[in-house]
Amino acid sequence: xxxxxxxxxxxxxxxxxxxxxxxxxxxxxxxxxxxxxxxxxxxxxxxxxxxxxxxxxxxxxxxxxxxxxxxxxxxxxxxxxxxxxxxxxxxxxxxxxxxxxxxxxxxxxxxxxxxxxxxxxxxxxxxxxxxxxxxxxxxxxxxxxxxxxxxxxxxxxxxxxxxxxxxxxxxxxxxxxxxxxxxxxxxxxxxxxxxxxxxxxxxxxxxxxxxxxxxxxxxxxxxxxxxxxxxxxxxxxxxxxxxx
Numbered sequence: 546x547x548x549x550x551x552x553x554x555x556x557x558x559x560x561x562x563x564x565x566x567x568x569x570x571x572x573x574x575x576x577x578x579x580x581x582x583x584x585x586x587x588x589x590x591x592x593x594x595x596x597x598x599x600x601x602x603x604x605x606x607x608x609x610x611x612x613x614x615x616x617x618x619x620x621x622x623x624x625x626x627x628x629x630x631x632x633x634x635x636x637x638x639x640x641x642x643x644x645x646x647x648x649x650x651x652x653x654x655x656x657x658x659x660x661x662x663x664x665x666x667x668x669x670x671x672x673x674x675x676x677x678x679x680x681x682x683x684x685x686x687x688x689x690x691x692x693x694x695x696x697x698x699x700x701x702x703x704x705x706x707x708x709x710x711x712x713x714x715x716x717x718x719x720x721x722x723x724x725x726x727x728x729x730x731x732x733x734x735x736x737x738x739x740x741x742x743x744x745x746x747x748x749x750x751x752x753x754x755x756x757x758x759x760x761x762x763x764x765x766x767x768x769x770x771x772x773x774x775x776x777x778x779x780x781x782x783x784x785x786x787x788x789x
Contacts (some may be wrong), residue, residue: 546577546648547648547650548650549572549649551653551654553653555576557656557713558691558692558706560656561700562587563654563680565593565656566594568597568599571599571654574601574604575735576590576603577604577634579609579670586703590603590612603627603752606634606637608633611634611688611715611719614633617633618630619747620747621743622719630715633748650685653676655679657682658690658691659686660684660751661682688696708732710725716729716733717733717736717737719751721751723755726757726765727760728767740757741757744756745758
C-alpha cells in the first residue's frame with residue numbers, strides 16, 4: 546500500500562508544533578473549519594502555512610456549528626457517549642476522509658504533550674489499523690515548551706490564549722467547567738446566552754447537574770478545571786472516560 550503521513554491541526558499551538566517538528570516527512574496537514582472557532586483561528590492557520598511551506602487542507606463538516614450538531618443529535622453531552630458536536634464536527638469528518646483514502650497505509654501525527662501519555666496510549670490501542678507518532682511526547686515537550694517554540698518562530702498564537710483560555714477550542718466549548726463558562730459569560734455574553742437557550746431547548750446541560758442560566762457567576766475556577774484541547778480524538782477520550 547502507498548504510505549501517507551497526516552497531521553490533523555486543531556488551530557492549537559501543540560498540534561502545530563507537532564507537525565512542525567516532523568514537517569520534512571508529513572505529506573498533508575488538515576484543519577477542520579468549524580464556525581464556532583474564534584475568527585483568529587484561520588489567521589493562525591495561514592501563518593502556520595507560511596512557516597511550514599505547505600498548504601493546510603481545509604475540511605468543512607456536514608453541520609457548520611455546535612448548535613446545529615447538538616440539535617441534530619438531540620443532546621449536548623452524555624456519559625459514555627461524550628459531546629455530540631465532537632462526533633459530528635470532528636469524528637465524522639475524519640471517518641469520511643479515511644474512507645476516501647482507504648488505499649493508503651496511514652500514519653497520524655498527534656499533538657499530545659508530555660502530560661498526555663495516557664491519551665496517546667488509548668489512541669494507539671483504539672486505532673491499531675493506523676501508525677501513530679507523538680513527537681511532543683518523544684521529545685519530552687510540555688504545552689509551555691510548545692508556546693515558547695511558537696514565539697521563537699515569530700508566529701502570533703491564537704487570540705483565545707491571550708484572553709486566558711488554555712486551549713483554542715470552539716468559543717463556548719461544551720466540555721468547559723463552571724469557571725470556563727463564567728469567563729465565557731464575561732468575554733462572549735452572546736455565546737453564553739445562546740448556549741443557555743440551547744440547553745433549555747434540548748433539556749440537557751453542558752455542566753453536570755446545572756443549567757447555564759442557573760450558574761452562580763462566582764462559581765468555578767478555570768485555572769483548576771480540566772479542559773482538554775478539542776482534537777479529533779477528543780470524542781475517544783469522552784466515551785472512554787464517561788465525561789458528561
